[in-house]
Amino acid sequence: MFQGHSLKTAAGRHVSMTRFGAPMPRRDPPLPLLEVQDLEVTFATDAGPLRAVDGVSFAVDRNRTLGLVGESGCGKSVSALAVLRLIPNPPGRITAGRVLWKERDLLRLPARQLPAIRGAEIAMIFQDPMTSLNPVFTIEQQLGEVLRIRFGQGRRQARARAREMLATVGIADPDRRLQNYPHELSGGMKQRIMIAMALLAEPDLLIADEPTTALDVTIQAQILALIRELQQRTGMAMVLITHDLGVVAGVCDEVAVMYAGRIVEHAPSAAIFENSQHPYTRGLLASIPRKGRRKESRLATIEGVVPSLLEPPPGCRFAERCPRRRELPEADQRRCRQVDPELLPVAGTPNAAACHYPCSGERR
Amino acid sequence: MQPMTEPAAPPPPLLDVRDLRKHYPVRGGLFATQQATVKAVDGVSLRVRPGETLGLVGESGCGKSTLGRTIPRLEDPTAGEVYFAGRNLAEARGRELFALRRQIQIIFQDPYASLNPRMTVGEIVREPLAVHRRGRRADQQRRVAELLELVGLSADVSDRYPHEFSGGQRQRVGIARALTLEPKLIIADEPVSALDVSVQSQVLNLLVELQERLGLTYLFISHDLSVVEYLSDTIAVMYLGKIMEIGPARAVFEAPAHPYTRALIEAIPEPDPRRRVRHAPVRGETPSPINPPSGCVFHTRCPYAVEACRGVVPPLEAVDPARRGQADADDLHRAACIRKDEI
């Protein structure tokens, strides 16, 4: 059993999972640091409303790291942006859900209270560094601003701290870099400066969206080590978004796998990698070339494409591509195609999966 | 009884690159007027036998793309030789160059950028046939249909435009186009880096299948070691324009001799939570290629560096002492590190 792991049922009720997976009502559960409930984000498109995130719930606590994984377009970044109310509107809108942060709903907070939270209590690292860097200020000014707002540090103190952090994220010649404007820096360097900026704030929660995808592996290893070290020191909570399952295994305590706007599996990291219950998770894991794999044996693939979010299929969104479905009797296959599976605990495992016929063999 | 014949000589390499250099003049130094040189490729030698894959790995800016462009003479080398099927590409001119180049095709990372958005998929794949005046139009169209099926698309996608396809499908179109003129050598520069893993595995499988069916030779360039390990027979590891280690894939991965190769392998995050990398294997970032470190270019980041590493440029030498004499053997495992035999 996975201690302290709590899930939401579709009805929004807290359940904790026992060894046998039977949901039990909890007495006075202490609220986690961040709890996202039934989040729904819709974009207006020429072809009609597109629900990019459709009923996503997750929680993360101090000292813990949740990985959000899945292939491009599945809704990872939109979920993260919604937490901080950064969905561009129009065309996007958060159409349902709650984002409970220290017991307040960020989605209902007056907009003027947001700056005190964003970049300070909750820091975010984006895929595109220019989302966080301001082109008209030098790096020193921008890093200094974070330290001034967060810790009230003066210029001299902030400068020393900023220089130290730039060196820590692997930037050579930090003194010179502090005087640069963002456009004077390479993409990889901007990425590292944004990471430095997020970490300088020593946030309670770090949301990192593909923070190391654009970086070289040796630099990635440095940044991940740095993030882990900071987490140990400050107890920061983290939501790490990535498509790289290796990074997930290296950093995350638990993992939520997304597919077509939904979470299809949620489990402690080890349970995802060793005993995943959703056929999509299994497919993803099998398609990575691992150490020691040679071309003499073909890699597994997931045939087909992700369904359109404009008109998602009525049943399981993975049904069209699902290899497990194809092995089921006719009647069960119909059920896969017609009935939308809920994200439910899988008996005998610490996993929750949105599948009628999870890999454990359970039928529900 | 075995007949007493000579053991079959290994086939000559299809591609034989000798001491290739590509230097770019850049403005740099203290005053922007000073001339400096970026040694993007700085004395690279490698061989690829027909039907095999050489995987070229290294981090951004190490020169692997420049090498990939200089081999088929998309850029003129500063020095060195490139023998392709026995002929020196670096000296070929006019029609000979045109004919040789036809046998070498490149697949790029970004299928979006490398396909003309205003041409249909059929036209994109047919264009090289038209340029090289191969067959009548009807034959060309038959060939296009054949190629599209070969890469796992159906012939009836011919009339559609690139934007109607997913990333993986576009990469298949790029592969079909590269195969149009029946090349012998494919240079693939990060061909799967922009793709999601499940699509990436489809494209990797396709590349392996095509190699088996058509006897293709690959120079596969990637920053992703796991992908390179999967595909390659030989691995070459580049750093700041130089090859640090080269050898049979298994030897390089199982017994890496160069500290940089070790660092790269250690840094790959493995999809296994029990095998977490606890600490970063090397510190700092790659130095500027305008002003590379003296001696071994890796010494500034190397955990094993000693004083001598700053002074001498280590030669790329056989790792196995018993084979040191066989300087010419293709399957030698070599590394450019003065401490390769003690660490």
Ligand SMILES: Nc1ncnc2c1ncn2[C@@H]1O[C@H](COP(=O)(O)OP(=O)(O)O)[C@@H](O)[C@H]1O
């Ligand atoms: N046209 C050019 N002019 C000046 N420098 C260049 C040019 N092309 C590449 N370089 C430099 O050569 C080095 C190697 O680049 P590249 O071959 O693109 O590496 P990689 O493909 O490994 O990322 C880099 O430092 C790059 O800046």
Ligand code: SF4
């Ligand atoms: S519900 Fe059916 S189609 Fe969906 S993942 Fe499970 S077995 Fe596959």
Ligand SMILES: [Mg+2]
């Ligand atoms: Mg490149």
